[in-house]
Amino acid sequence: SRAHGMKITVIGTGYVGLVTGACLAEMGNHVVCLDVDARKIDILNSGGIPIHEPGLLEIVRSNAAAGRLEFTTDVARSVAHGTLQFIAVGTPPDEDGSADLQYVLAAARSIGRLMTDYKVIIDKSTVPVGTADKVRAAVADELAQRGHSGMAFSVVSNPEFLKEGAAVADFTRPDRVVVGVDEGDDRAAMLMRSLYAPFIRNRDRLLVMDIKSAEFTKYAANAMLATRISFMNELSRLAEVMGADIEAVRIGIGSDPRIGTHFLYAGAGYGGSCFPKDVKALARTAAENGLPSQMMAAVEAVNDAQKQVLARKVASVYGEDWRGKTFAVWGLAFKPNTDDMREAPSRVLLAELVRRGAQVRAYDPVAAEEAARVLALDLGCAPEQAGITLVNSATEALSGADALIIVTEWKEFRTPDFEALASALRDRRIFDGRNLYEPALMRDSGLHYLSIGRPAC
Ligand code: NAD
Ligand code: UGA
16 A cells, blocks of 8 residues: 555445545545435444445455544544545535535535645536535535634635446546646645545646636536436337337447447437436526527427337337236346436336236345335335335245336346246347347247337347
């Protein structure tokens, strides 16, 4: 480990905060992670982690054991500790779609209330352009109230681009690190450069820019990615009615380096804690600035419709009334390798299955517990009472089912025994929201197969 590790505090121990804290500790820094949620801190202090994220438990444990990574609910302690204070709390959508900054500003105020020496306050949360100014004002206000207006601090924007399910890899080997600093704030710029140096072999991957551009870059990136997905989803509907295959088209366009192969998969709609909320927030910002975004409105509308695509396909076969039918559902998390259920397309499907009176046997490799929690909220009753049984294996889900619906592309769903599937499913039918299988192979196995943007068979 490096001898000159920095003292770092991370406020908010969710997906981003915990990964940031653990990965910075791994590079030899001394990190204290703060959360207001005592349950999370208890889990972390007893050697567990509150989320499912590949590779994270190992680095949390080893760095905690080495004394470089600590977890606390004690604000005074956390403010005293770090020269660098990361704010990594949630920024959920407000009623009007704009980002709710109350947690960010509460964190900023707690720093201003308690700091006794120079701090770099780093906005890691996804926040609208202008938030750094609000953070600065909140800290300055607290300092003024204590009669410490002269105490120096810097505010930095350092948006995070990690993906859930690959968070540790993304953080440790970033495509780029964006750092927004005030012009002339060499002290903060220098600290940020040395903090990230161990993660960036290629120096031009550290992009230092002005704060507003850094804040805006985060929304631009997520909006661009969400736009690609909605565009492919829209094309997939057209492909379907015309008899083209969106998978062939995807490969056909992705080989052009100007387009690129990533994030071109049509599917059951994008979910997760970020694309939906960031698209909304950008739309809101645009409207507030007198430039309503037609693009963002369309991206959102296409996605809302796409989350209905599986239910629509089921209705195309079974009509409007699904009473007496039993459906196996594979995959509940919004994407593989996470237990995150936020805005998951499975929730829209399950609500529709329940509404139309179907019985459901659902399986997810890791999200079952989280699914039970959010479904109870969505449905207003325990999932079992609504006809949803959460089972412990993919095979168990098939028992007694008429058809299978695939919502999330977990690896273990990629190569099932098709003969066994055909004999287990009463109607020998699969609705695939992630295009996991070759239609021709399905036909040969005697299965009816409806997927996204490809001819039915
Ligand atoms: P999260 O909900 O998983 O975690 C946020 C945590 O902050 C919670 O544990 C909460 O208890 C804690 N918290 C709230 N107020 C606090 C306070 N005053 N002091 C201490 N702790 C406090 O959120 P997340 O998914 O980690 O996202 C955090 C931010 O990062 C959001 O702005 C999000 O848009 C952004 N982001 C998320 C991802 C992702 O993949 N999840 C990726 C990039 C950016
Ligand atoms: C996304 C971005 O990829 C990250 O760079 C960003 O940091 C993060 O949001 C954030 O700001 O929080 P994440 O939501 O974790 O990461 O997951 P993605 O892999 O982007 O998937 C988002 C959704 O899009 C999933 O529901 C996924 O199924 C869907 N998707 C993704 C598609 O439908 N098609 C694709 O080609 C790719």
